[in-house]
Amino acid sequence: DGGITQSPKYLFRKEGQNVTLSCEQNLNHDAMYWYRQDPGQGLRLIYYSQIVNDFQKGDIAEGYSVSREKKESFPLTVTSAQKNPTAFYLCASSINRADTQYFGPGTRLTVL
Amino acid sequence: RKEVEQDPGPFNVPEGATVAFNCTYSNSASQSFFWYRQDCRKEPKLLMSVYSSGNEDGRFTAQLNRASQYISLLIRDSKLSDSATYLCVAYMIKAAGNKLTFGGGTRVLVKP
Numbered sequence: 001d002g003g004i005t006q007s008p009k010y011l012f013r014k015e016g017q018n019v020t021l022s023c024e025q026n027l028n029h030d031a032m033y034w035y036r037q038d039p040g041q042g043l044r045l046i047y048y049s050q051i052v053n054d055f056q057k058g059d060i061a062e063g064y065s066v067s068r069e070k071k072e073s074f075p076l077t078v079t080s081a082q083k084n085p086t087a088f089y090l091c092a093s094s095i096n097r098a099d100t101q102y103f104g105p106g107t108r109l110t111v112l
Numbered sequence: 113r114k115e116v117e118q119d120p121g122p123f124n125v126p127e128g129a130t131v132a133f134n135c136t137y138s139n140s141a142s143q144s145f146f147w148y149r150q151d152c153r154k155e156p157k158l159l160m161s162v163y164s165s166g167n168e169d170g171r172f173t174a175q176l177n178r179a180s181q182y183i184s185l186l187i188r189d190s191k192l193s194d195s196a197t198y199l200c201v202a203y204m205i206k207a208a209g210n211k212l213t214f215g216g217g218t219r220v221l222v223k224p
Contacts (some may be wrong), residue, residue: 097211
């Protein structure tokens with residue numbers, strides 16, 4: 001089945017720890033994205049990548065880092081510098097930046 | 113002013129009724145638009161794309177008014193399963209880089 005997967009579904013982190021969220025797609029899409037969604041809020045763009053080995057900051061990149069070593073994979077690291085990391089994290093992919101984005105099921109991160 | 117604005121609702125709709133709501137966008141150069149549906153604690157899923165004046169898919173109709181810079185979504189013969197948050201998305205042309213911008217969502221509750 002073609003699709004986009006994220007893991008884990010739920011993640012708990014202690015303050016001061018870095019955690020990495022996985023995102024994999026087998027849709028052969030060039031562009032991939034990371035969004036953050038807070039309760040009752042819209043999606044805010046953290047980072048995006050239009051091609052392998054290239055990525056750009058979105059609107060709220062501080063405290064986050066990404067890599068794009070493979071076309072299929074776009075992991076997001078939430079660092080200890082992110083002061084309020086508890087949120088729902090969504091990964092998406094698209095053929096290109098202007099095209100429809102398809103979302104993974106999300107990772108719900110909670111900082112204890 | 114937000115780049116993409118939506119009435120957060122909720123719109124309480126009797127089952128079988130018609131409901132319509134708008135989304136306004138600030139960038140007149142926006143080229144394409146999308147409506148996504150998001151169920152509680154789930155990922156957004158594409159409902160329809162809007163590239164020209166509008167689009168229709170079964171009970172759902174989207175219309176684009178470029179002069180007034182808004183798109184609307186109309187749901188006919190509402191079903192209980194239509195209860196969700198509807199996200200409006202605009203593909204914006206910007207000097208800093210083109211991107212998809214999400215509205216905060218409109219919540220619809222269909223009741224028996």
